[in-house]
Every structure is written in C-alpha cells, then in structure tokens.
Amino acid sequence: MSITDARVDAPAGEFDPTRAWRVHPQVALRDESFGALAYHYGTRRLLFLKSRALVELVSALDRYDSATAAIEAMVPENERAQYTRALARLAKSEVIDVH
Amino acid sequence: MLLSEEQDVQDTEALSEDEVDELLVEEVSIDGMCGVY
Numbered sequence: 001m002s003i004t005d006a007r008v009d010a011p012a013g014e015f016d017p018t019r020a021w022r023v024h025p026q027v028a029l030r031d032e033s034f035g036a037l038a039y040h041y042g043t044r045r046l047l048f049l050k051s052r053a054l055v056e057l058v059s060a061l062d063r064y065d066s067a068t069a070a071i072e073a074m075v076p077e078n079e080r081a082q083y084t085r086a087l088a089r090l091a092k093s094e095v096i097d098v099h
Numbered sequence: 100m101l102l103s104e105e106q107d108v109q110d111t112e113a114l115s116e117d118e119v120d121e122l123l124v125e126e127v128s129i130d131g132m133c134g135v136y
Binding site for chain 2: 044045046047048049050051054082083086089090093
C-alpha cells in the first residue's frame with residue numbers, strides 16, 4: 001500500500017461528510033414502495049432505506065465532491081442533520097464507501 | 100380526533116435521536132435464513 005492509498009481509504013464504517021462517497025460496488029439497491037432494499041454481497045447485510053429522498057441522495061452521492069455537498073443540494077435544511085446521520089449509519093454498514 | 104393528534108405529537112417527542120434515525124435506515128439480520136436457500 002502506498003502513502004496515497006492509505007490517505008484515500010478511510011477505515012470502514014468511519015463517516016467523514018467532507019469526503020466523496022458512493023454506493024459500495026458490492027451493494028445492490030432495489031427500489032421498493034417504501035424506499036429501497038440495500039444488500040451487501042460481501043458482508044451479507046440487508047438494510048431498509050425507508051425514504052425515497054434517502055434513496056435518491058445515496059444514489060447521487062458519486063456525483064458530488066462530498067457528502068455535505070450532496071446533502072446541501074438535495075435535502076431541506078431542517079432535515080440535513082437527520083440525513084447526515086442516516087449516511088453515517090450506511091457508512092457503518094459499508095453500504096456506502098469513500099471513492 | 101384532538102386527543103389522537105396530541106398523542107401523535109407526544110409520541111414523536113418521546114423518540115430518541117437513534118429511534119428517529121431508525122425511521123430512515125433499518126438493518127435486518129438474515130443470519131437465521133441460511134437454511135432457506
């Protein structure tokens with residue numbers, strides 16, 4: 001591992017909203033009426049994303065330079081703290097990772 | 100109906116931060132389903 005690799009790869013589960021995130025390559029999202037199911041083929045974890053807005057946010061993360069930028073663009077101000085915690089929860093379960 | 104609405108407000112206020120977050124993300128254990136497939 002190079003010094004650059006060590007800098008880029010955040011420890012699994014640690015959420016830094018100032019960094020760029022994406023849906024983990026081993027995660028499949030399946031749309032449901034309540035939001036989406038997220039299944040991680042590596043960890044075999046299954047999570048419910050129980051908001052369409054959260055699904056759209058998670059799906060769009062890779063288009064922004066940071067999670068904060070994505071949240072500011074897509075989430076009303078009074079709900080940002082809640083959605084930031086939701087992303088932290090998804091990072092902890094490795095549904096999203098740094099890219 | 101007023102009582103019902105007041106109850107809803109009280110229920111929301113009683114939720115902890117973690118419980119509110121559970122409204123958005125919930126992890127489900129599928130360990131017990133290994134023998135199903």
